[in-house]
Amino acid sequence: MTAPLRVGLLGVGTVGQGVLRVLARNRQEIERRAGRPVVVTHAAARDADKPRDCDLSAVRFSTDAQAVVEADCDVVVELIGGIEPARRLVLDALARGRAVVCANKALIAQHGNEIFAAARKAGALFGFEAAVAGGIPIIKVLREGLAANRIDQVTGIINGTSNYILTQMAARGQAFAEALAEAQRLGYAEADPRFDVEGIDAAHKLAILAAIAFGMPLRFDAVATEGISGVAPQDIQLARELGYRIKPLALAKRIARAPEAAVELRVHPTLVPAEHLLAKTDGALNAVRVHGDAVGQTVYVGRGAGAEATASAVIADLIDVARWQGADPRHHVPALGFHPQALQHPRVASLDEIESAYYLRLRVADTPGVLRAITSILAELEISVEAILQKEPREHEDATLAIITSVVNERRCDQARSKMQSLPFVREPVTRLRVEHFDV
Numbered sequence: 001m002t003a004p005l006r007v008g009l010l011g012v013g014t015v016g017q018g019v020l021r022v023l024a025r026n027r028q029e030i031e032r033r034a035g036r037p038v039v040v041t042h043a044a045a046r047d048a049d050k051p052r053d054c055d056l057s058a059v060r061f062s063t064d065a066q067a068v069v070e071a072d073c074d075v076v077v078e079l080i081g082g083i084e085p086a087r088r089l090v091l092d093a094l095a096r097g098r099a100v101v102c103a104n105k106a107l108i109a110q111h112g113n114e115i116f117a118a119a120r121k122a123g124a125l126f127g128f129e130a131a132v133a134g135g136i137p138i139i140k141v142l143r144e145g146l147a148a149n150r151i152d153q154v155t156g157i158i159n160g161t162s163n164y165i166l167t168q169m170a171a172r173g174q175a176f177a178e179a180l181a182e183a184q185r186l187g188y189a190e191a192d193p194r195f196d197v198e199g200i201d202a203a204h205k206l207a208i209l210a211a212i213a214f215g216m217p218l219r220f221d222a223v224a225t226e227g228i229s230g231v232a233p234q235d236i237q238l239a240r241e242l243g244y245r246i247k248p249l250a251l252a253k254r255i256a257r258a259p260e261a262a263v264e265l266r267v268h269p270t271l272v273p274a275e276h277l278l279a280k281t282d283g284a285l286n287a288v289r290v291h292g293d294a295v296g297q298t299v300y301v302g303r304g305a306g307a308e309a310t311a312s313a314v315i316a317d318l319i320d321v322a323r324w325q326g327a328d329p330r331h332h333v334p335a336l337g338f339h340p341q342a343l344q345h346p347r348v349a350s351l352d353e354i355e356s357a358y359y360l361r362l363r364v365a366d367t368p369g370v371l372r373a374i375t376s377i378l379a380e381l382e383i384s385v386e387a388i389l390q391k392e393p394r395e396h397e398d399a400t401l402a403i404i405t406s407v408v409n410e411r412r413c414d415q416a417r418s419k420m421q422s423l424p425f426v427r428e429p430v431t432r433l434r435v436e437h438f439d440v
């Protein structure tokens with residue numbers, strides 16, 4: 001029999017247990033694909049007494065992760081999370097020439113450039129399919145399946161918690177805080193939900209996707225991030241009446257109009273046309289849309305998290321390791337799909353340079369001339385109105401206006417917004433959300 005691929009597992013939490021279960025359940029199918037058995041020989045977690053939903057009887061268990069890195073394994077799987085000690089353990093494993101598989105998007109987004117260089121130096125494979133969109137094999141899609149294309153856009157719902165919260169707000173008319181509390185009760189959101197609802201987790205994943213789509217270093221520091229806590233139930237309702245859904249979108253775009261190579265990297269709640277697949281991706285599901293010059297639009301939908309969906313991606317990387325072991329590292333697929341010396345360094349545009357359509361919501365006094373004053377501000381700044389919705393007030397109440405603009409520069413849209421704000425009959429800060437339309 002061919003020697004098994006010996007796996008050292010760091011972390012036996014949600015994903016680690018999923019990996020052990022799926023490896024046990026699909027042992028034969030995985031061996032038929034890998035050409036050899038894939039066996040977890042060593043594992044580490046903090047608590048030796050914690051009950052775990054997987055069979056560890058044939059595994060050497062330790063509470064010392066470093067001992068697993070030093071053990072006689074072919075590949076180390078990092079499923080601890082966070083930056084340290086994960087970073088140190090990953091770099092140590094690579095320096096020892098071990099392949100590493102990692103689901104840790106925070107680590108890769110912030111230290112990936114260093115980790116990829118260490119893997120190259122060691123001639124070791126570093127797999128990170130599980131770090132973005134869980135079970136959706138989007139890394140392979142971008143790096144291999146769509147390798148013929150000049151990719152100009154990657155747009156996705158890549159944080160399931162935010163998507164779940166906005167879906168609940170839409171379905172039940174709940175306020176953000178109420179939907180978040182329910183998501184926490186049901187285990188969809190962490191006790192500290194900031195990473196998810198403030199867009200940081202999505203920004204980690206977007207930095208990774210952009211690097212692979214455009215062949216650039218990881219630029220997590222340059223991702224503009226806006227969370228979903230400012231979305232009101234009223235915006236969800238008005239967007240619906242205008243033919244849109246509000247989704248937590250991450251967008252990476254090449255800017256064709258810029259004189260030099262430039263990209264946009266941003267995460268924010270966005271109005272998307274109701275008929276698009278992204279608008280229909282509800283609950284905790286993820287979806288990623290990729291637009292390439294040859295293939296056009298492709299969309300991938302699936303579970304972005306969860307024990308076995310994420311294990312699916314981890315194990316696919318382990319099978320790659322089994323196939324590649326012993327092969328000349330020059331024949332490995334480069335970590336970002338582009339050869340390291342061919343990476344480019346596009347400028348990341350600031351938000352006031354971007355162009356987008358916008359949704360504006362205003363609460364206004366119910367007096368004559370309001371609509372004329374507002375549309376003339378837009379006309380003065382050469383912003384066309386694509387759609388407008390006026391909600392008639394009940395007696396003695398204010399009216400609501402919702403406007404969808406044409407595609408304009410963000411700075412210009414904000415000028416219009418502040419002019420509107422200074423009108424005496426505009427009651428509250430004007431809400432502004434971005435709107436995205438998609439080519440097919």
Ligand SMILES: NC(=O)c1ccc[n+]([C@@H]2O[C@H](COP(=O)([O-])OP(=O)(O)OC[C@H]3O[C@@H](n4cnc5c(N)ncnc54)[C@H](OP(=O)(O)O)[C@@H]3O)[C@@H](O)[C@H]2O)c1
Nearest residue numbers: 011012013014015045046047065079080081103104305306
């Ligand atoms: N959960 C998902 O759906 C999902 C999806 C995609 C990516 N990811 C990523 O996958 C990674 C793991 O996530 P998870 O949800 O499985 O986390 P988790 O449930 O919190 O599990 C973490 C595991 O690491 C162990 N651990 C923590 N610190 C350790 C240390 N210093 N030494 C040894 N073991 C240590 C913990 O031990 P104890 O069990 O003893 O506490 C636990 O077994 C993270 O990077 C996460 O971002 C998760």
